[in-house]
Amino acid sequence: MQIGDLSRNAGVNVETIRYYERAGVLPVPARQGNGRRVYGEADVRRLGFIRHARDLGFDLQSVRTLLALQEQPEASCTDASRIAQAQLDEVERRLAQLQSLRAELSRMVVECRKGVVAECRVIEALNTSPS
Amino acid sequence: MQIGDLSRNAGVNVETIRYYERAGVLPVPARQGNGRRVYGEADVRRLGFIRHARDLGFDLQSVRTLLALQEQPEASCTDASRIAQAQLDEVERRLAQLQSLRAELSRMVVECRKGVVAECRVIEALNTSPS
DNA sequence: CTTGCTCCTGTAGTGACTACAGGTTGTAGC
DNA sequence: GCTACAACCTGTAGTCACTACAGGAGCAAG
Incomplete structure (x- = not known):
């Protein structure tokens, strides 16, 4: 190939x-x-x-880490576990962040009555400081 | 100022x-x-x-569009809604993938703790996904 | 009058690509 | 064998959204 x-x-x-x-x-x-x-x-x-x-x-550095994890030989299970745990923490952090993003975006979209900009919840939400 | x-x-x-x-x-x-x-x-x-x-x-192009819309209060906010919806779709796609990665990393960590040499299936976890 | 802060412009660096220039190789049709 | 053309090669430069830094000017306090 x-x-x-x-x-x-x-x-x-x-x-x-x-x-x-x-x-x-x-x-x-x-x-x-x-x-x-x-x-x-x-x-x-x-x-x-x-x-x-x-x-x-x-990022590519994390990808390198995840790939290394994949290739860990049996011997270094402790290392593998530690790396996996660190990545897991990062994933949890990212999940939490994305969930709050989703909540806000979804509220924006749902509340938008597709009328005029003056009453648009999307624009209004952006003018409000983030929660 | x-x-x-x-x-x-x-x-x-x-x-x-x-x-x-x-x-x-x-x-x-x-x-x-x-x-x-x-x-x-x-x-x-x-x-x-x-x-x-x-x-x-x-992105900044979307920001420019949203700012332009904001300055025309009488215009329709369909564009704003569309931009926000696209962003929401993207966020939901990422959430789904992250959840499957979390499940896999978590399984690895748990198995390592049990003293089992975890067979790493991170690649499979991510290859058997949607989008 | 020197020190130090804020400001100015312009350029270069970052990460993760993406595109293009200019050259070589492989293959298909004539 | 010749020509056309796609696919490959290397190397460099452009993109986005910043961030950093060089080199210089303005201003206020000690």
Whole structure:
């Protein structure tokens, strides 16, 4: 599989794949005789993981940590647990934040009677200092 | 009021205020004889609006639209509602994914505590998701 | 009159991409 | 074999929303 196939299979831009390699979240792949990158199924899964983690708002450093967690050998279960716990705390924090965002956005949308701007709850909500 | 006061009153970085001016979300202010920017209460409110919108995840283009709408009280607020709804959809999508990640991380931590060598399924947890 | 703060402009750095220039390789049709 | 063209390569620059810093000017207090 070369980079274009990986791109189609994982739904990730070719340029982004090369960027992830430079950023160290994708392993440096083998090359064909002509210099082209060769990938396998594992790379498709890894890319899928990276995209989901990114969509959830984790930065690439956290992605590196999560990937390392995935690759922890049996021996370092304590380490793995500690890393997982830290990520869990972060996820909980992010969940709480998103839930309050949702509450506010949802209130804005529900209360908007789709009338004139003068009575618009969306605009009004933004003019009110955040709770 | 000069830029430092506005910064303190609105809780926004001085550099960010100048950036917002360049970006066209804050109006170009009057200047004192010495070239310093002069602001009024309206700017404090506008900055509050911008920060609140940014905190809710709206990008500056959406902020520009919302600000433009705010200045036309007789216009329809359909646009504002649409922008807010799009943002709400995005937040709900992320919430769903984060909840499945939380479940997986939590399972790993619990299994580690039990002394079981947890088989990490973070990648699977994130690959078997919607969107 | 020096110290120190705030202000000014302009440029560069950040993270995570995205796009493009300019060159090489592989393949398909003639 | 020749030509066209897609897919690949490297390297650099642009995007967004800031943030930081260099280098200089203005002003107030000690």
